[in-house]
Amino acid sequence: MISNLRLLQWATWTVEQGPSMLSDIAPLLRRRMSPLARMVVATGLECCRKAELSPTEPRVVFACRHGEMGVTVDLLRQMAAGETLSPTGFSNSVHHAAVGYWSLATGNRQAMRAVAGGDASFCYGFLDAIGMLGEADQSPVLLIAADEPVPPPFGEIATDVKTPFAVALLLERASMNEAQSFSFDMGGRAEKPSGDTDSTEIPAMNFLQWHLKGEGSLELVLAQRIWRWSK
Amino acid sequence: MKRQGFALTALGLANALGQDKATIWERVKKGDQSGLALEADYLPKRLVRVGKVSGQWPSLPESLARYACRNNALTLCAYRQIEKEVRNAIEKYGAARIGIVMGSSTSGMDATENAFITHSETGQWPPAFDYKQHEMGGVSEFLAELAQVAGPTYTLSTACSSSAKVFAAARALLRDGWCDAVLVGGADSLCRLTLQGFSALEALSENPCNSMSRNRDGFNIGEGAALFLMERSDGGIQLAGVGESSDAHHISAPDPEGQGATVSMQAALRDAGLAAAAIAYVHLHGTGTPLNDQMESRAVARLFAQTPASSSKGMLGHTLGAAGAMNVGLCWLALSNPESGRVVLPPNCWDGWADETLPPLALVSCGQSLELKSGLAFLSNSFGFGGSNCSVIIQRAMDIR
Numbered sequence: 001m002i003s004n005l006r007l008l009q010w011a012t013w014t015v016e017q018g019p020s021m022l023s024d025i026a027p028l029l030r031r032r033m034s035p036l037a038r039m040v041v042a043t044g045l046e047c048c049r050k051a052e053l054s055p056t057e058p059r060v061v062f063a064c065r066h067g068e069m070g071v072t073v074d075l076l077r078q079m080a081a082g083e084t085l086s087p088t089g090f091s092n093s094v095h096h097a098a099v100g101y102w103s104l105a106t107g108n109r110q111a112m113r114a115v116a117g118g119d120a121s122f123c124y125g126f127l128d129a130i131g132m133l134g135e136a137d138q139s140p141v142l143l144i145a146a147d148e149p150v151p152p153p154f155g156e157i158a159t160d161v162k163t164p165f166a167v168a169l170l171l172e173r174a175s176m177n178e179a180q181s182f183s184f185d186m187g188g189r190a191e192k193p194s195g196d197t198d199s200t201e202i203p204a205m206n207f208l209q210w211h212l213k214g215e216g217s218l219e220l221v222l223a224q225r226i227w228r229w230s231k
Numbered sequence: 232m233k234r235q236g237f238a239l240t241a242l243g244l245a246n247a248l249g250q251d252k253a254t255i256w257e258r259v260k261k262g263d264q265s266g267l268a269l270e271a272d273y274l275p276k277r278l279v280r281v282g283k284v285s286g287q288w289p290s291l292p293e294s295l296a297r298y299a300c301r302n303n304a305l306t307l308c309a310y311r312q313i314e315k316e317v318r319n320a321i322e323k324y325g326a327a328r329i330g331i332v333m334g335s336s337t338s339g340m341d342a343t344e345n346a347f348i349t350h351s352e353t354g355q356w357p358p359a360f361d362y363k364q365h366e367m368g369g370v371s372e373f374l375a376e377l378a379q380v381a382g383p384t385y386t387l388s389t390a391c392s393s394s395a396k397v398f399a400a401a402r403a404l405l406r407d408g409w410c411d412a413v414l415v416g417g418a419d420s421l422c423r424l425t426l427q428g429f430s431a432l433e434a435l436s437e438n439p440c441n442s443m444s445r446n447r448d449g450f451n452i453g454e455g456a457a458l459f460l461m462e463r464s465d466g467g468i469q470l471a472g473v474g475e476s477s478d479a480h481h482i483s484a485p486d487p488e489g490q491g492a493t494v495s496m497q498a499a500l501r502d503a504g505l506a507a508a509a510i511a512y513v514h515l516h517g518t519g520t521p522l523n524d525q526m527e528s529r530a531v532a533r534l535f536a537q538t539p540a541s542s543s544k545g546m547l548g549h550t551l552g553a554a555g556a557m558n559v560g561l562c563w564l565a566l567s568n569p570e571s572g573r574v575v576l577p578p579n580c581w582d583g584w585a586d587e588t589l590p591p592l593a594l595v596s597c598g599q600s601l602e603l604k605s606g607l608a609f610l611s612n613s614f615g616f617g618g619s620n621c622s623v624i625i626q627r628a629m630d631i632r
Contacts, residue, residue: 002407032482065367065368066366067388072424075424075428076343076344076347076424079344079423079424079427080347080348080351082275084427084431085424085428085430086431087428087432090424090427090428090429090431090432091432091482091483091616092482093424093428094336094388094389094390094616094617095336095367095388095390096389096390097482097616097617099389099477099617099619100477100616100617100619101482101617103477103479103617103618104479104480104481104482104618106479107479108477109476109477109478109479109490109491109494110475110476110477111396111475111476111477112477112617112619113387113475114387114389115385115386115387116366116367116368116386116387116388117368117371117384117385117386118366118369118372120385121385124383124385127383127385127404127409128385128387128400128403130407131399131400131403131404131406131407132403134403134406134407135399135403135502136501136502153347153350153351154365156356157362158362158366186383186409188327188381189327189381223384225383
């Protein structure tokens with residue numbers, strides 16, 4: 001268990017309110033970015049703005065199961081049609097393209113990672129982020145969990161994400177047991193569930209809602225494992 | 232207070248030079264470039280030089296058929312070499328205490344490409360295709376099921392720095408008490424998407440990669456897997472430090488001055504508590520593209536102008552998401568296999584024509600070696616798309632001679 005974690009600030013992307021946050025990204029850069037990258041960068045910027053933190057400061061962990069599937073499917077179509085691939089398209093297809101753009105958009109030169117862990121990608125991103133917080137570096141970690149519905153034809157077999165989302169969480173490890181701190185624990189393999197969950201719930205949103213309103217503990221069972229946050 | 236040590240206690244690897252450590256190390260020491268060969272399967276209507284893993288591969292157990300793809304076959308190949316050590320670790324610590332952090336940029340993209348074509352033509356997925364072959368997390372899940380371990384299991388995917396960053400993540404799992412051992416490494420596999428993508432970026436050379444030469448004109452894509460067992464221990468080969476940084480410069484080109492690369496190497500030194508003078512050898516990222524080698528020689532010359540340095544890209548090709556762990560793997564093999572009191576270094580395979588516009592580096596020639604000492608430390612660089620940089624330092628423990 002890791003105790004004394006603090007959520008300094010948060011921001012979310014919603015289909016309704018997200019697009020208004022895009023104006024924070026320089027238009028020239030924005031045009032080159034995929035929809036996923038735009039969502040991630042805009043939500044991260046909004047979180048830093050609310051925290052009054054320079055976006056150059058935090059280290060960043062991007063938790064994402066499916067990556068740039070929209071861009072990838074475009075490339076697969078181009079290849080199937082015998083076309084030369086677009087160099088920008090290929091650059092944009094890498095799993096961590098969104099955090100590459102974060103660095104470009106903000107001038108942030110810190111450590112950045114992109115985490116994938118199936119339907120527990122948010123939880124593994126959280127685990128990676130608190131691991132990063134345990135290093136000597138004292139800067140906070142901006143964890144951004146985001147995914148989009150997987151586009152056709154792969155959307156037939158990867159159905160877990162129903163709506164585009166991005167959740168930015170600015171995390172730090174407090175030095176002692178401060179007010180509003182919480183702990184994180186990871187259980188062993190859960191006996192019960194097998195295979196991936198297929199629900200409309202977004203684990204990162206579950207966490208945020210619990211943190212803002214809930215009492216006691218939040219337990220999620222994902223990737224056949226129990227994940228627990230406690231106040 | 233004494234620092235907790237983290238040891239890399241076992242290594243398995245597969246690449247263009249072979250499917251076992253002994254064969255690969257013998258061929259690396261000789262500067263063998265014959266693994267880089269022309270292949271017709273990847274670019275439309277032309278040959279391309281790649282570092283392909285050849286020969287018979289072990290096949291996946293029937294029960295894991297849903298994970299069947301080139302990437303996981305390579306992972307299996309590396310795993311078989313450390314299976315005994317993993318079984319011992321399970322006995323010692325319990326399966327739930329063993330975690331997995333893998334790096335990859337392709338996952339099973341070859342399977343995805345073939346499935347996509349079948350689906351386009353018939354409207355049906357081939358029966359053997361499963362989304363777990365495609366998704367980035369799949370390679371780590373596959374390894375967890377293969378090794379029957381039940382600790383935390385995830386993948387890092389930051390292109391060519393993926394399997395360098397895994398060392399920091401794995402160490403944190405041990406440090407924070409989540410795990411007693413971690414299977415850590417990377418796997419990447421040849422596929423048409425990366426070959427055609429890098430071809431579109433004009434990054435590929437028709438000739439074997441010519442790192443640091445004035446005549447360099449790009450790299451060859453390679454494939455492979457490198458897999459370590461990491462445990463809390465003060466002996467053996469230690470993970471001494473990891474440094475990460477971002478360029479904030481361009482989405483697919485590095486900062487020409489190498490500022491991000493310099494910061495990443497400095498961060499690794501700080502993390503290891505070592506001065507630059509303590510590094511005895513630098514494994515370069517050394518892709519042989521005009522830009523990488525320009526920025527990297529500037530960055531390396533700032534800190535390690537006199538330190539022996541080389542790139543293995545002229546032997547293995549660029550193994551992309553596996554390159555970080557592969558490079559650390561070669562450093563581990565060098566440090567683990569002293570010969571008559573000497574540590575042989577991987578040579579820089581190139582045409583010998585230095586680029587006079589760049590600061591000179593002490594590039595390693597074939598057969599060059601160092602005196603064996605305890606505490607000998609090597610640094611390995613990996614730089615990726617999106618300006619994602621990572622440097623890893625490994626070191627012979629102070630008390631082994």
